[in-house]
Amino acid sequence: YANEEQAFRKKEEQIRSRDMQLQHQLIKFNKFLQDNEGKRRRAEMRAGEESNQIKIKEGEIDDIERELEESRRMHRELQHEVGKSSRSATVVVGG
Structure with a gap:
């Protein structure tokens, strides 16, 4: 029974560790998406300003x-x- 409990705890720790890794990756990915969204908005704003300047x-x-x-x-x-x-001056002078 002790071996089963130890194996269960080990498996539980592995799951927690993997969960933490996934959460960390999710946070990084979310930041990546936010950064890209900010870049996209800034690019759209610049494009709009450039379009206005062109007009x-x-x-x-x-x-x-x-x-x-x-x-x-x-x-x-x-x-x-x-x-x-x-022509008028020529006619007057010449005439």
Whole structure:
């Protein structure tokens, strides 16, 4: 009977030891999952911020392109006016 009790206690100690190991592994795995979740949230936040910045920059590009087109249009008009003025001056001087 004593041998059976000793074997039972030994088996019980092995089970407790294994249970402690499993608990430790579970804690480590849970921390791993929490760390990964934090990294994922931070990456999503960065991606959202980058997406917003892209939209802002695209809007700025559109504004600058419109300004550039307006400047080119004004430049063409001014060149046309200068051309007309030059022809008028030539006619007045030459005439």
